[in-house]
Amino acid sequence: MIRLFASDMDGTLLNDKGYISDRTINAVKKLQKHGIHIASLPKSIAKQILTVFERHGAFADIATEYGKxxxxxxxxxxxxxxxxxxxxxxxxGKVxxxxxxxxxxxxxxxxxxxxxxxxxxxxxxxxxISTTFFDSDKINALKDNIHGIDQLHTVSTSKNDLEITHVNAQKRTASLQSIS
Known part of the structure; x- marks a missing residue:
C-alpha cells in the first residue's frame, strides 16, 4: 500500500517551464484524495523561513500545488x-x-x-522555498540563518542558489520511513 509520495520538483512536478501542468495537479489531487501524503513544509516552519528571507532581502521563490x-x-x-x-x-553558464x-x-x-x-x-x-542571489555571499549568509531552523533540508545546485524543503520531503528519507 502506498502511503507517501515523494518526488523531485524541478523537471518532475514542475515542468521545464517552471510550473505544474493541469495534468500533474490533477494526478497529485487524486493521490491526496486516496489518502496518500505528499510531504510539504508545515506553515509554522514556512513562516520562519519567510521571516529569515525578509531579513536578508531574499526573494522567496515558492513552490506549491499550483506551481510557482x-x-x-x-x-x-x-x-x-x-x-x-x-x-x-x-x-x-546555465540556461x-x-x-x-x-x-x-x-x-x-x-x-x-x-x-x-x-x-x-x-x-x-x-x-x-528557494532563492537565487547573484552575490554568493548573500546566499551563504542566508544559509547560516536557515540552518538554525529544525526539520529542514537545504541544497544548493550552484553557489548562487538555495532550495529548502522539509527533511521528510527527500525521496531517500521518505522511502526509508515508509519501509520502517
Missing part, C-alpha cells in the same frame, strides 16, 4: 529575475529558460498572494 507561487507582486518578481536570477545563471516566450509563460502561470500571511493563512501546501 509568489507573495510579492509581478513587478517585484520581474525585478528579481532581471537582477538576481538571470545574472546568476549566466555567470554559471534557465530556452526562450523569452518560455519565461513569459512561466510568469503568466505564477499564482500571486498578497503577502506571506495570505499564503500562510490558506490551505495551500508549500513544498519548497
Amino acid at each position: 507561487t509568489s507573495i510579492t507582486n509581478k513587478n517585484t518578481l520581474l525585478s528579481y529575475y532581471k537582477n538576481e536570477v538571470f545574472p546568476a545563471v549566466e555567470q554559471d 534557465y529558460f530556452r526562450t523569452w516566450h518560455d519565461f513569459a509563460m512561466m510568469v503568466s502561470k505564477v499564482r500571486f498572494f498578497e503577502g506571506k500571511e495570505s499564503l500562510l493563512g490558506c490551505e495551500t501546501p508549500i513544498y519548497k
